[in-house]
Amino acid sequence: MLTDEFGREVTGVRVSLTDRCNFDCVYCHNEGLGDTRGPMDPQDDEMSTDDVVRFLEVAAEFDVRAVKFTGGEPMLRQDLEEIIARTPDTMEVSLTTNGTFLPGRAEALVDAGLERVNVSQDALDREQFAAVTQSGAYDKVLEGVDAALAAGLDPVKLNMVVFQHTAGYVPEMVDHVAENDGLQLQLIQYMPELTGKPEWNIDIDRVHDWLAERADEIEHREMHNRRRYWVGGSDAADGDESGSEPDSRGMVEIVDPVENPTFCANCHRVRVTHDGYLKGCLNRNDDLKPMGEMTRPEIREAFRDVVANRVPFYGEYMVRNGDGEWELNEKYVDEYAEV
Numbered sequence: 397m398l399t400d401e402f403g404r405e406v407t408g409v410r411v412s413l414t415d416r417c418n419f420d421c422v423y424c425h426n427e428g429l430g431d432t433r434g435p436m437d438p439q440d441d442e443m444s445t446d447d448v449v450r451f452l453e454v455a456a457e458f459d460v461r462a463v464k465f466t467g468g469e470p471m472l473r474q475d476l477e478e479i480i481a482r483t484p485d486t487m488e489v490s491l492t493t494n495g496t497f498l499p500g501r502a503e504a505l506v507d508a509g510l511e512r513v514n515v516s517q518d519a520l521d522r523e524q525f526a527a528v529t530q531s532g533a534y535d536k537v538l539e540g541v542d543a544a545l546a547a548g549l550d551p552v553k554l555n556m557v558v559f560q561h562t563a564g565y566v567p568e569m570v571d572h573v574a575e576n577d578g579l580q581l582q583l584i585q586y587m588p589e590l591t592g593k594p595e596w597n598i599d600i601d602r603v604h605d606w607l608a609e610r611a612d613e614i615e616h617r618e619m620h621n622r623r624r625y626w627v628g629g630s631d632a633a634d635g636d637e638s639g640s641e642p643d644s645r646g647m648v649e650i651v652d653p654v655e656n657p658t659f660c661a662n663c664h665r666v667r668v669t670h671d672g673y674l675k676g677c678l679n680r681n682d683d684l685k686p687m688g689e690m691t692r693p694e695i696r697e698a699f700r701d702v703v704a705n706r707v708p709f710y711g712e713y714m715v716r717n718g719d720g721e722w723e724l725n726e727k728y729v730d731e732y733a734e735v
């Protein structure tokens with residue numbers, strides 16, 4: 397297993413299979429790569445099936461135990477089932493999707509070896525959903541969640557980005573997962589670093605506090621030191637036994653990477669862009685390494701290099717100055733200037 401200079405073992409890879417998408421979410425960071433808008437057809441710059449599999453086989457040699465497929469919208473790749481089937485057996489395979497293509501394909505993905513899925517669902521309300529995703533696919537997404545559950549994927553995590561447009565809908569989403577078996581909720585702090593619009597930020601600590609009051613159990617996940625809250629439905633919390641089952645509970649995880657050195661200190665993943673660049677950190681584009689036509693030994697070397705150059709973004713790459721503001725650590729200024 398490879399470990400970076402900051403003692404962070406690399407146990408997972410996050411592979412973006414395309415930067416195309418059928419949605420146009422107002423907040424989208426596209427895994428650090430900018431715009432998802434553009435043609436929907438397969439593009440020449442995307443890694444081929446063989447490229448993806450070759451990279452995963454090399455990563456497995458370094459004891460990488462998990463792969464997350466993402467995008468853009470990874471289900472626009474018609475070879476996703478083949479990629480999953482050819483992923484080394486030693487890796488846990490998970491997928492993050494907007495859910496629209498799960499109906500009709502969820503079962504084949506499971507047959508191929510998919511073990512977990514996260515489906516982005518920012519609201520339980522058709523109009524609000526349309527406003528955030530700029531798509532009319534609300535019903536398809538709900539169908540997609542059902543298809544994933546029916547195919548045996550358990551839990552299905554719903555991803556909700558918490559920002560000004562959605563913050564008011566958090567309580568009903570929490571009830572939704574508490575009252576529906578098989579669902580979990582991941583509340584993702586809105587990340588303005590790559591999208592601009594800091595005015596959309598909300599105070600994620602208030603969400604933590606609210607959940608801490610409601611939860612009957614709180615866990616810490618090793619990855620990113622994320623907190624997980626186990627909560628009952630609101631009827632159960634009010635002592636109203638006429639509603640949900642008293643013992644019906646749901647898990648709510650908070651992903652709060654923004655200005656959070658603890659999150660970065662517990663970051664164990666390397667990324668790959670849709671066009672085959674290794675990338676050490678979501679928030680940086682100055683450490684990209686192209687794999688292009690590389691042979692296996694060259695990919696091994698590039699992977700070692702990227703791990704060796706990984707730097708926790710908050711707390712090391714960015715540090716607080718005397719006024720408490722985050723600024724680029726002088727150590728990395730030259731490197732940054734070369735981009």
Ligand SMILES: Nc1nc2c(ncn2[C@@H]2O[C@H](COP(=O)(O)OP(=O)(O)OP(=O)(O)O)[C@@H](O)[C@H]2O)c(=O)[nH]1
Nearest residue numbers: 464466490492514555582584587651653663678679
């Ligand atoms: N800054 C930062 N944000 C992350 C990181 N990992 C996840 N996120 C944020 O969380 C979003 C959702 O992540 P998912 O694709 O659902 O996967 P995950 O939650 O990381 O993984 P699992 O919970 O294991 O399924 C990402 O698109 C980011 O916005 C990370 O390493 N750094």
Ligand SMILES: C[S@@+](CC[C@H](N)C(=O)[O-])C[C@H]1O[C@@H](n2cnc3c(N)ncnc32)[C@H](O)[C@@H]1O
Nearest residue numbers: 423424425467468469492493494516555586587
């Ligand atoms: C870039 S999307 C790619 C996968 C798929 N298209 C989807 O939406 O699930 C991966 C995750 O990033 C989240 N995300 C996108 N932009 C974000 C931002 N600015 N802040 C926080 N999370 C964001 C999305 O909500 C989604 O859960």
Ligand code: SF4
Nearest residue numbers: 417419421424468494
């Ligand atoms: S569905 Fe995913 S990739 Fe597409 S715009 Fe929304 S967040 Fe971005």
Ligand code: SF4
Nearest residue numbers: 660663677678708709
């Ligand atoms: S170092 Fe921090 S910002 Fe960069 S990918 Fe890891 S958790 Fe995200």
